[in-house]
Amino acid sequence: MTGWLIIAGLGPGAEAMVTPEVSDVLEQATDVVGYIPYVARVAAREGLTLHPSDNRVELDRARAALEMAAAGKRVVVVSSGDPGVFAMASAVFEALEGRTDWQALEIRVLPGITAMLAAAAAAGAPLGHDFCCINLSDNLKPWSVIEDRLRHAARGDFAMAFYNPRSASRPEGFVKALEVLRQECGPDRLITFARAVSTPDQRLVTVSLGEATPEMADMRTVVIVGNSATRRVGRFVYSPRSVG
Amino acid sequence: MTGWLIIAGLGPGAEAMVTPEVSDVLEQATDVVGYIPYVARVAAREGLTLHPSDNRVELDRARAALEMAAAGKRVVVVSSGDPGVFAMASAVFEALEGRTDWQALEIRVLPGITAMLAAAAAAGAPLGHDFCCINLSDNLKPWSVIEDRLRHAARGDFAMAFYNPRSASRPEGFVKALEVLRQECGPDRLITFARAVSTPDQRLVTVSLGEATPEMADMRTVVIVGNSATRRVGRFVYSPRSVG
Numbered sequence: 188m189t190g191w192l193i194i195a196g197l198g199p200g201a202e203a204m205v206t207p208e209v210s211d212v213l214e215q216a217t218d219v220v221g222y223i224p225y226v227a228r229v230a231a232r233e234g235l236t237l238h239p240s241d242n243r244v245e246l247d248r249a250r251a252a253l254e255m256a257a258a259g260k261r262v263v264v265v266s267s268g269d270p271g272v273f274a275m276a277s278a279v280f281e282a283l284e285g286r287t288d289w290q291a292l293e294i295r296v297l298p299g300i301t302a303m304l305a306a307a308a309a310a311g312a313p314l315g316h317d318f319c320c321i322n323l324s325d326n327l328k329p330w331s332v333i334e335d336r337l338r339h340a341a342r343g344d345f346a347m348a349f350y351n352p353r354s355a356s357r358p359e360g361f362v363k364a365l366e367v368l369r370q371e372c373g374p375d376r377l378i379t380f381a382r383a384v385s386t387p388d389q390r391l392v393t394v395s396l397g398e399a400t401p402e403m404a405d406m407r408t409v410v411i412v413g414n415s416a417t418r419r420v421g422r423f424v425y426s427p428r429s430v431g
Numbered sequence: 432m433t434g435w436l437i438i439a440g441l442g443p444g445a446e447a448m449v450t451p452e453v454s455d456v457l458e459q460a461t462d463v464v465g466y467i468p469y470v471a472r473v474a475a476r477e478g479l480t481l482h483p484s485d486n487r488v489e490l491d492r493a494r495a496a497l498e499m500a501a502a503g504k505r506v507v508v509v510s511s512g513d514p515g516v517f518a519m520a521s522a523v524f525e526a527l528e529g530r531t532d533w534q535a536l537e538i539r540v541l542p543g544i545t546a547m548l549a550a551a552a553a554a555g556a557p558l559g560h561d562f563c564c565i566n567l568s569d570n571l572k573p574w575s576v577i578e579d580r581l582r583h584a585a586r587g588d589f590a591m592a593f594y595n596p597r598s599a600s601r602p603e604g605f606v607k608a609l610e611v612l613r614q615e616c617g618p619d620r621l622i623t624f625a626r627a628v629s630t631p632d633q634r635l636v637t638v639s640l641g642e643a644t645p646e647m648a649d650m651r652t653v654v655i656v657g658n659s660a661t662r663r664v665g666r667f668v669y670s671p672r673s674v675g
Contacts, residue, residue, distance in 0.1 A: 203455070206544065208447035245672070271551045273672075277559030280669035290665030296552035300450065300542045307515045308540035315521030317580055319563045319589060328674035332588075336561055339587030343580045345563060421534030425524035428489070428517075430572035 192256040192292060194276045196269040196299020197228055201385035204300045212263055212297065220252040221265035221275065229265065243326070245278035253282055253289045269301035273322045273350050303348035306381030306409040309391055311423030313379060313411045316430070317345050323410075324351035325360055333360070334367055341371035346417060346426055349410040353401060362401045368412060369396050377413040377424055380404055393424050436500035436536060438520045440513040440543020441472055445629035448544045456507055456541065464496040465509035465519065473509065487570070489522035497526055497533045513545035517566045517594050547592035550625030550653040553635055555667030557623060557655045560674070561589050567654075568595035569604055577604070578611055585615035590661060590670055593654040597645060606645045612656060613640050621657040621668055624648055637668050 193212050198204035213219065218236050219229050226239035240248050249264070256262045266274035276296050283290050307314040319340040323333060340347050353361040368376070374397030382390040382405065392403060396412070404410055417426045437456050442448035457463065462480050463473050470483040484492050493508070500506045510518035520540050527534050551558040563584040567577060584591050597605040612620070618641030626634040626649065636647060640656070648654055661670045 198450070201452070203452035204450050204542070206442070206448050206450055208445070211447070269548050269552075271548060271556045271558050273559070276552070276556035277669050277672045280556055280559075280664050280667055281671060283664045283667070287665070294667075296556065298448070298544050298548040298552040300544065301548060304513050304515060304542040304545060308513075308520070308542040312515045312520035312524055312540065314515055314564075315517070315524075317563070317565045319561070319584070319587075320558075321561045327672050332674050336587040336589065339583040339589075340563070343563075343583030344576075345580065345583075420524050420527045421531070423524050423527070423538075425521050427525060428521045428571050430576050 190256040190259040190261060190292065192252055192262045192264065192279070192294045193297060194264045194266070194270040194279055195297040196274070197225060197265055197267050198300040199268055199302045199305040199385045200383065204305065204385055206297070206299065209297050209299065215261055216263040217260045218255050218262045219265060220248055220262060225265045225267050245275060246282055249275065249279040249282035252279070253292070256292050257289060266299070269299045270296055271298065272301045272320065302350065302384060302409045303411065305384045306379070306411060309381060309384050309389065310379045310393065310411065312425040313413050313417055314346055314348060314426065315428060316414055316426040318348060319345045320348045322350045323360060323364055324354065325357065330360065330363070333364070337364060337367045338371055341368065344414050346414045347412040351406060352404040352408055352410045354406055358401060361404055365396070365399055365401060372396060372412070377417050377419070379411040379424055380408050381411065382408040384409065393419070434500040434503040434505060434536065436496055436506045436508065436523070436538045437541060438508045438510070438514040438523055439541040441469060441509055441511050442544040443512055443546045443549040443629045444627065448549065448629055450541070450543065453541050453543065459505055460507040461504045462499050462506045463509055464492055464506060469509045469511050489519060490526055493519065493523040493526035496523070497536070500536050501533060510543070513543045514540055515542065516545045516564065546594065546628060546653045547655065549628040550623070550655060553625060553628050553633065554623045554637060554655065556669040557657050557661055558590055558592060558670065559672060560658055560670040562592060563589045564592045564594070566594045567604060567608055568598065569601065574604065574607070577608070581608060581611045582615055585612065588658050590658045591656040595650060596648040596652055596654045598650055602645060605648055609640070609643055609645060616640060616656070621661050621663070623655040623668055624652050625655065626652045628653065637663070
């Protein structure tokens with residue numbers, strides 16, 4: 188048997204947003220690897236071994252998946268959303284460094300509906316113009332880098348989408364992010380909190396930056412900040428296509 | 432019959448990347464509206480009227496779709512990729528301005544796999560860290576705004592994805608964009624040209640900014656510029672998860 192490794196995106200939660208090519212490789216897999224809640228989305232069946240693992244062990248998980256593929260298994264590494272956006276794809280490529288044996292394997296990435304696009308769709312079209320996508324977690328970069336990027340994004344008048352806005356262990360980061368955004372964008376800028384989009388727990392709130400409070404976000408929330416032209420129409424929020 | 436309007440993303444080209452929820456609404460539709468090549472991707476069937484229209488008539492197309500939904504039709508407005516990323520969703524919301532009758536309709540946006548995520552997946556994971564998404568077309572904004580955003584994106588050390596990099600009628604914009612990028616990022620920064628991803632015409636080239644030429648892009652190309660840490664491993668390009 189020739190092994191392979193496919194890094195696949197399961198989308199934000201709804202089964203109706205899983206692409207057919209991802210469903211197809213899950214049917215062909217002998218092994219599925221990933222963070223516990225994502226592996227839980229894959230149905231058990233004969234001939235399939237599920238390998239759920241905890242958060243923050245991405246590199247170990249990637250190496251274990253590559254070992255199995257090298258041993259002839261058909262391995263799918265699952266991420267929620269898109270595997271290339273703050274998810275498992277980069278970890279797998281990091282694990283390939285210096286391993287020409289693993290680099291010779293069949294390895295593919297299958298995209299998925301990433302959370303910010305599902306959130307934007309649920310809200311209207313707040314990312315309908317140029318935008319930035321920023322991971323607010325300070326696990327893998329210092330706060331100074333996050334702050335610098337927030338200021339550049341605001342000064343370039345980009346809309347912004349934030350992943351991992353607020354961890355339970357370090358909630359102060361998002362407090363600071365909101366302060367920076369109010370300084371740069373003023374109190375009237377629209378901000379959308381989109382929690383657990385496409386699941387039964389979906390909750391969508393749009394307020395102004397002046398009204399926003401840190402508690403409106405948690406780790407299941409994607410936050411979208413509009414650009415200077417982003418506006419409401421009826422129950423929707425959108426960014427116009429034109430500038431100037 | 433109660434009409435509705437759904438703005439749906441068909442993904443970058445491959446049928447295997449069309450989400451089940453999008454396939455499902457296309458089966459329920461009485462009318463499909465969109466740019467000619469995107470409507471051509473929808474199979475004809477009894478009870479379905481196809482309304483292909485030319486490029487650059489987005490607002491007229493949106494109004495026509497809303498008229499039909501108001502008259503009781505089940506209308507799907509199709510975009511390639513994701514309808515909320517430089518596509519039809521913003522045009523539909525613009526058309527809702529001042530029309531409280533249309534605002535009362537059932538209107539939904541269904542996300543799709545946008546071109547930059549399919550391109551990133553094909554290349555590896557160049558968008559695996561913070562990134563900006565910029566439409567390089569100057570149809571709807573002046574060059575000065577594009578240049579300013581390129582400089583902010585580069586100075587914030589974002590990876591970047593560019594849509595509509597180079598039009599046949601005004602190819603000089605992309606020449607200038609490459610000059611700005613070389614000034615800001617230096618000649619060694621990696622740049623990926625991903626043409627017609629997921630279709631039989633797919634072509635993927637990664638070079639350094641110093642080697643990049645404007646002819647490497649056309650209107651079917653998504654261009655991805657890495658951040659300062661983006662690197663090659665084997666045949667892949669990726670952005671590491673950590674900074675600093």
